[in-house]
Amino acid sequence: MDRIQAMSVFAEAAKLGSFVSAAEQLSMSAPAVTRAIATLEAQLNTRLFHRTTRRIRLTEAGIQYLNDVQRILADIAQSEAAIAGVQLLPKGTLSVTAPVLFGELYITPIIAQFLRDFPEVNVHGYMYDNIVDLLDTKIDVAIRISKPKDSGLYATTVGYVRKVTVASPDYLANAPNLKTPEDLKHHTLLYPSDFKEPPVWNFKRNGKTVAIRLQPRFECNQNRSTISAAKSGLGITRLMSYQVADAIEKGELVSVLDEFNDEKLPIQVVSLEGRHNLEKVKKFVEYVKSALAKDVYLNS
Known part of the structure; x- marks a missing residue:
């Protein structure tokens, strides 16, 4: 052989x-x-x-x-x-994973367009908020919102997000002053949680991390529920900027403590094969990069 x-x-x-x-x-x-x-x-x-x-x-x-x-x-x-004289076109089954809400808002529309453009491709979508091992799961492409940790994977950055602290205008109109992260102890807090770690929010002050231990009034493992509670005026929450961008634009939520926001996190498209991917993987990465580059909330 x-x-x-x-x-x-x-x-x-x-x-x-x-x-x-x-x-x-x-x-x-x-x-x-x-x-x-x-x-x-x-x-x-x-x-x-x-x-x-x-x-x-x-x-x-x-x-x-x-x-x-x-x-x-x-x-x-x-x-x-x-x-x-043959042009290679994507074909076969492509397996993609992404965080749940990011997958719903951004990746699913990209997948839909990809399927329309390449009729010989099928897509298996897996939306998880935890990091998925590409080898164990045989997934081709992962969209991750974090700093790269595995040097054995190929990653290309397609945008940036950060954590933002938000509340509804109605809540803020009747709430105690909120000028520093320490003031949060006087407020009603809504915490998106996997219930595996103590509730903590990290902020930045003069280049140093400020960790605020929380006593949430409401904890929930679904980000959409936490956002809904915040929009209803129940309290303050802290989520990824893309998750609340639409609510901020509509005036349903207001961003606070912006001067204490921590550093941006890269949105990365991750795969195993490297720069000369299988055609279906390479083309899908191009679609994700092109689509996300146009979104102001992911590149500000």
Whole structure:
């Protein structure tokens, strides 16, 4: 088996998370797949997969090598298509994950347009507020609102958001003074929560973090419910700027303590393969970047 074929076997095994599944997909025997991976590991003098009796998982070296392999295979496919006069178009199933409310407001419309433009693509959408492991879940693209933490992933920044503190005009008209973060202890607080950590809001003063421990009157694991409670005049909440941008524009909520806002967080489109993605991934990243670049609330 030549090196390129072995790379294809490796990429398929990494994608499916199983030597047996890769063998079935490639119409090979399971021992042949195992031998191909073993040969690659011997040539590279490193282990590409952690193996157990039930599953396989890429090693750190395997993740890095997968990025290179995907790039090489994509380049070969594009070169062959160019010689044949064929334009590669996205096709197959694309799996995308995003935070729940961000996914509803921004990513779902992008997915809809993507599906209209590329009829040979299907999309599986997973909206979660927690970070999803792309390898474990076999997800192609993740939209994350945070600083990058995994150097084994490829990420491109498509915008910025920050936490903002808001309340309704009616609440503020009848509430105690609110000039510093410490004044929050005199107010009714609404806390969007996963109930896993103590309620704390972080602010910035003179470049230093000011952590305010809270005693919320209302805690809820759904951001929409917290926003609704704030708009009704119940109290003050703190959420991502994009989550309350529409309510601020309509005058339903007012931003307060702006001079104490913490630093911006990047909105990133994250994938495994790197700059020469599979065509469906590369094209979807382009769609997300183009659409979000036009939104003033994500680039101010």
